[in-house]
């Protein structure tokens with residue numbers, strides 16, 4: 783493990799959130815889809831389950847997506863802005879069977895604010911460890927999903943097995959076709 787457990791979960795959750803809006807698909811079309819996303823990533827804390835909450839999360843998404851195209855200095859500025867705007871206050875907490883980890887927002891803060899600060903705290907870790915280069919875009923030519931490469935040897939190139947298999951099969955066919 784490269785980073786603290788909660789940092790790695792947050793980095794993957796941030797990439798997953800960004801990817802709900804990539805590739806011309808809308809994977810958060812309604813509140814029910816947001817409920818499924820929140821359950822899948824085990825977000826705790828307050829929810830309003832309404833359109834305003836969904837809209838706020840969808841407004842956050844392109845802001846976070848910009849991190850994948852930024853320099854480290856630009857990302858540091860954005861992280862600071864996100865933390866300042868939400869008046870982030872890091873606290874060690876234990877809950878729901880998780881051992882100590884950091885929350886920098888109160889559980890009653892709006893979901894989008896908690897997502898923004900959680901992403902910003904995880905990005906702060908990756909930037910100060912000088913590992914910002916681990917933010918990548920999937921190497922499959924027909925996929926623009928974002929990835930945080932948390933592998934030991936920085937070898938992760940694809941967003942998931944589907945893209946890895948598709949590209950490997952195409953490469954295999956190219957190698958074995960007679961021209």
Ligand SMILES: [Zn+2]
Nearest residue numbers: 877880883885
């Ligand atoms: Zn927690």
Ligand SMILES: [Zn+2]
Nearest residue numbers: 920925941945
């Ligand atoms: Zn992909």
